[in-house]
Amino acid sequence: EIVMTQSPATLSVSPGERATLSCRASQSVSSNLAWYQQKPGQAPRLLIYGASTRATGIPVRFSGSGSGTEFTLTISSLQSEDFAVYYCQQYNNWRTFGQGTKLEIK
Amino acid sequence: EVQLLESGGGLVQPGGSLRLSCAASGFTFSSYDMSWVRQAPGKGLEWVSAINTGGGSTYYADSVKGRFTISRDNSKNTLYLQMNSLRAEDTAVFYCAKVHYDGSGYLFDSWGQGTLVTVSS
Numbered sequence: 001e002i003v004m005t006q007s008p009a010t011l012s013v014s015p016g017e018r019a020t021l022s023c024r025a026s027q028s029v030s031s032n033l034a035w036y037q038q039k040p041g042q043a044p045r046l047l048i049y050g051a052s053t054r055a056t057g058i059p060v061r062f063s064g065s066g067s068g069t070e071f072t073l074t075i076s077s078l079q080s081e082d083f084a085v086y087y088c089q090q091y092n093n094w095r096t097f098g099q100g101t102k103l104e105i106k
Numbered sequence: 107e108v109q110l111l112e113s114g115g116g117l118v119q120p121g122g123s124l125r126l127s128c129a130a131s132g133f134t135f136s137s138y139d140m141s142w143v144r145q146a147p148g149k150g151l152e153w154v155s156a157i158n159t160g161g162g163s164t165y166y167a168d169s170v171k172g173r174f175t176i177s178r179d180n181s182k183n184t185l186y187l188q189m190n191s192l193r194a195e196d197t198a199v200f201y202c203a204k205v206h207y208d209g210s211g212y213l214f215d216s217w218g219q220g221t222l223v224t225v226s227s
Contacts, residue, residue: 046213100151
């Protein structure tokens with residue numbers, strides 16, 4: 001099983017600033033990597049797939065990069081609605097999720 | 107607009123059974139693979155099971171293999187998860203998810219709001 005490790009577990013950032021979230025795979029997943037956002041009491045929402053392609057309706061301030069085993073989700077200028085938990089998920093070999101990064105207001 | 111509405115969750119004793127349903131609308135249900143993903147209270151996401159468009163191919167996480175059965179009724183636009191021999195560690199919110207193929211692999215592009223399953227005596 002491919003293990004996905006996200007860092008940090010919690011990230012404190014001020015509104016308007018940039019946030020950078022990391023995701024590492026235990027073996028190469030090529031570019032088969034997705035990012036999801038989950039707010040309290042809500043279902044996850046797809047943000048990014050193919051490591052860097054924004055899903056329909058996702059604002060341009062969200063961007064993804066990386067390939068192989070190292071991936072990054074960047075939110076360029078944080079809005080109040082962006083504070084949530086973010087999960088990465090590989091779909092190169094079945095599907096496994098990272099443990100999540102909580103993005104909180106500083 | 108894609109809508110996925112789960113139902114069937116509730117409180118069940120260890121060793122018991124429960125059947126979850128997911129009613130789909132807003133897309134051609136029979137054209138898409140579907141999945142179940144769960145989330146234990148305060149924990150992360152865990153893929154549980156998947157089924158192809160026709161229902162002839164099914165896949166399970168090791169943690170549920172032999173106990174859970176995924177199925178679908180394309181005439182009713184409904185996905186199911188039959189859960190038997192339930193354990194306390196199965197306590198979670200269960201999400202129905204529409205599968206998207208991006209040309210390289212399969213991910214989840216739409217999710218329902220989830221239904222809570224609690225396994226406790």
